[in-house]
Amino acid sequence: MKRFALTLTTIAAALALGGVLPTAQAQEVEVQGPLAGAPAVVGLRIYRQLRFQVQLHVAMTLQDEFSRSFIPGGQLMFHPTDWLGIGIWGGFALNIDTALTDQVVDKGQTNSVNVLSLPNAQLFSEQIGRIKWIAAPQVSFIPLRGKLGIFEKLFVDTDFYLFGGVGFVGLEERADVTSSKYVSCTASGSLSQAIPCFTDTVNGEGSRATRVAIAPTFGAGLSLYLADFVSMSIEWRALPFSWNTSGTDESGSDRGDFPDKQINSSDRLSHFNHMLTLGFGFYFPTQPRISSVD
Amino acid sequence: MNLSFRHGVEISRLARSRSASLGFLLSLAIASSVDAQDMSFDVDEAESAPAKPAKGKKGKESAPKSDDTEEGGEASVPASGGDVLSELTADKGKEETATDSGLPREKEVIEKIYAVQRMYVLRNGRFELAPSVSQTFNDQYVSHPALGAALNYWITNVLAVGVNLLWYQGIESESKLNFSIRRSTRLAVPITEYQLGAHLNFMYVPIYGKFEMFNDAIFQWDAYLVGGVGMLRTRPVAVIDPAVRTFNFDWHVSFNVGIGLRVFVTKWLSIFGELRDYIYMEKLENLQVSLTARGNESTWIDPNSKLTNNVTVALGFSMFFPFTFDYSYPK
Numbered sequence: 107m108k109r110f111a112l113t114l115t116t117i118a119a120a121l122a123l124g125g126v127l128p129t130a131q132a133q134e135v136e137v138q139g140p141l142a143g144a145p146a147v148v149g150l151r152i153y154r155q156l157r158f159q160v161q162l163h164v165a166m167t168l169q170d171e172f173s174r175s176f177i178p179g180g181q182l183m184f185h186p187t188d189w190l191g192i193g194i195w196g197g198f199a200l201n202i203d204t205a206l207t208d209q210v211v212d213k214g215q216t217n218s219v220n221v222l223s224l225p226n227a228q229l230f231s232e233q234i235g236r237i238k239w240i241a242a243p244q245v246s247f248i249p250l251r252g253k254l255g256i257f258e259k260l261f262v263d264t265d266f267y268l269f270g271g272v273g274f275v276g277l278e279e280r281a282d283v284t285s286s287k288y289v290s291c292t293a294s295g296s297l298s299q300a301i302p303c304f305t306d307t308v309n310g311e312g313s314r315a316t317r318v319a320i321a322p323t324f325g326a327g328l329s330l331y332l333a334d335f336v337s338m339s340i341e342w343r344a345l346p347f348s349w350n351t352s353g354t355d356e357s358g359s360d361r362g363d364f365p366d367k368q369i370n371s372s373d374r375l376s377h378f379n380h381m382l383t384l385g386f387g388f389y390f391p392t393q394p395r396i397s398s399v400d
Numbered sequence: 401m402n403l404s405f406r407h408g409v410e411i412s413r414l415a416r417s418r419s420a421s422l423g424f425l426l427s428l429a430i431a432s433s434v435d436a437q438d439m440s441f442d443v444d445e446a447e448s449a450p451a452k453p454a455k456g457k458k459g460k461e462s463a464p465k466s467d468d469t470e471e472g473g474e475a476s477v478p479a480s481g482g483d484v485l486s487e488l489t490a491d492k493g494k495e496e497t498a499t500d501s502g503l504p505r506e507k508e509v510i511e512k513i514y515a516v517q518r519m520y521v522l523r524n525g526r527f528e529l530a531p532s533v534s535q536t537f538n539d540q541y542v543s544h545p546a547l548g549a550a551l552n553y554w555i556t557n558v559l560a561v562g563v564n565l566l567w568y569q570g571i572e573s574e575s576k577l578n579f580s581i582r583r584s585t586r587l588a589v590p591i592t593e594y595q596l597g598a599h600l601n602f603m604y605v606p607i608y609g610k611f612e613m614f615n616d617a618i619f620q621w622d623a624y625l626v627g628g629v630g631m632l633r634t635r636p637v638a639v640i641d642p643a644v645r646t647f648n649f650d651w652h653v654s655f656n657v658g659i660g661l662r663v664f665v666t667k668w669l670s671i672f673g674e675l676r677d678y679i680y681m682e683k684l685e686n687l688q689v690s691l692t693a694r695g696n697e698s699t700w701i702d703p704n705s706k707l708t709n710n711v712t713v714a715l716g717f718s719m720f721f722p723f724t725f726d727y728s729y730p731k
Contacts, residue, residue: 150612150615168537169537169538169540170540171540171577189614206540206581206589209587210581210585210587213587214585214586214587215585215586215587216586217586220583220584220585220586223583223584223585224584224585224586227585230585249613249614250611250612250613250619251611251612251613252609252610252611252612252618252619252621253609253610254607254608254609254621254623255607255608255609256606256607257606257607264609264611265611266611352580352584354580354584354585355584356580356584364583375576375580397615
């Protein structure tokens with residue numbers, strides 16, 4: 107009986123999925139005659155072509171390990187066509203520590219093995235890496251243009267865009283600690299004497315280093331046109347590059363040994379840095395052209 | 401509804417319109433039903449003899465509307481001078497006719513033009529099967545990628561109810577960060593492993609729209625809200641005392657809420673992206689190791705549950721069944 111019921115259920119499902127249950131033919135709208143070959147849209151507001159865009163935005167980094175960045179900034183773009191733009195995106199970062207950093211500050215433990223990586227847990231936030239600014243020359247590609255309706259009441263022109271370019275990222279990281287410094291700090295063999303020596307490499311003079319990381323940047327976004335010359339956009343951006351986010355000793359020697367007892371560029375780990383940006387764009391000239399049949 | 405033809409009617413054509421009425425009745429008998437609000441224009445109607453019933457490639461497409469009968473059968477009256485429609489269609493049919501030079505000439509036929517364009521896809525009464533892959537968006541320590549499948553039934557065009565299944569086990573991975581934290585700071589972050597999840601969901605479509613690509617192709621898309629309740633099967637991963645502790649999977653009540661974007665490729669196939677948060681109370685490994693009862697399983701789990709958000713990004717495609725559907729119109 108159970109097998110019979112299962113068979114019936116299977117047959118019913120197959121019939122339903124196969125379209126044997128009530129169906130009908132969809133009617134395709136075939137536009138011929140005078141409209142044949144006409145553009146998909148006529149009377150389209152051409153928001154981008156031959157217009158400058160000045161955008162003010164705030165970006166927020168995602169999946170941050172130790173420091174989150176809020177990046178107020180701007181974007182300047184020129185669009186030679188409605189589907190292509192060239193410009194620069196950038197901003198300066200405001201940093202806040204993540205909950206993980208707070209946890210390390212509260213509960214991190216230092217011993218003779220990790221004394222270089224964590225000389226003083228209380229000062230951990232002084233050794234982590236931070237993004238300070240970003241500048242990214244980029245090209246935007248706008249393949250999709252349309253409109254959306256919200257609750258069948260509010261209708262907004264919109265477009266979807268992709269972009270790619272080169273990102274220049276201003277970073278602040280823990281300065282290098284050489285192997286000779288490590289030897290001098292641990293010469294006494296006493297952890298209590300090594301800790302203050304290494305602490306100097308965290309909050310002492312010259313304990314921070316800045317550099318510019320160069321990385322590819324790419325992403326996608328959606329623009330909603332609130333007026334002829336104002337848009338709101340939300341976009342996702344990726345900036346993959348290597349950096350030492352924790353200021354710790356992560357790498358070993360060429361043989362892969364750990365620790366290598368120094369802090370340097372080999373401790374930079376690759377990170378898929380990414381962020382969300384919310385911006386408001388202003389277009390000049392303020393009046394968009396309107397497309398025609400021609 | 402066939403407004404354009406009204407302009408060409410003259411009283412002197414009364415006799416011909418009577419014949420047209422007869423033709424109309426005949427065509428009604430032949431043609432299948434036609435929806436009341438279709439605006440149907442057929443060049444044959446304009447060019448055929450007055451008494452001749454309207455004739456098209458398909459009887460139902462060329463059949464006059466019921467509305468036309470109110471005009472006393474005017475629908476089949478040929479377009480006269482000044483009729484915009486007849487001027488538009490006069491020389492553009494695809495049917496071959498002879499030109500002055502004797503060469504065949506193509507005539508185009510406007511089969512259907514709708515006063516208000518119909519929705520590209522009707523979903524009410526259809527099933528949607530949606531396989532997907534998803535990835536954790538907010539957990540730096542361990543990722544919970546999942547293979548998923550959802551089955552939804554659309555109660556209306558904008559509201560669906562359905563279930564989704566997620567499988568995690570075997571494809572999860574612990575991040576390097578977790579290991580690095582343990583090594584560098586001597587801190588262990590308790591993590592969990594997922595096995596599977598099953599949820600009952602409701603989906604609502606408040607936003608829809610369309611995109612054109614280079615003023616050529618048009619894509620229909622919508623944004624939807626999704627939410628539901630279900631069960632998630634997880635277990636802690638032993639990182640505090642892995643030499644002794646092992647854990648079994650356990651079920652947790654899970655709520656989810658999310659937003660997604662769906663682009664229709666055809667009337668039965670779409671691709672979608674979704675951001676969804678699975679919210680549940682997680683049991684984590686106890687950070688304390690009992691020196692007197694290390695092997696006592698009751699001491700392995702932290703007595704306090706932790707509210708956990710597993711924010712995921714999913715990509716997938718969905719298929720609608722049946723593949724085809726009917727448009728219906730108000731009478």
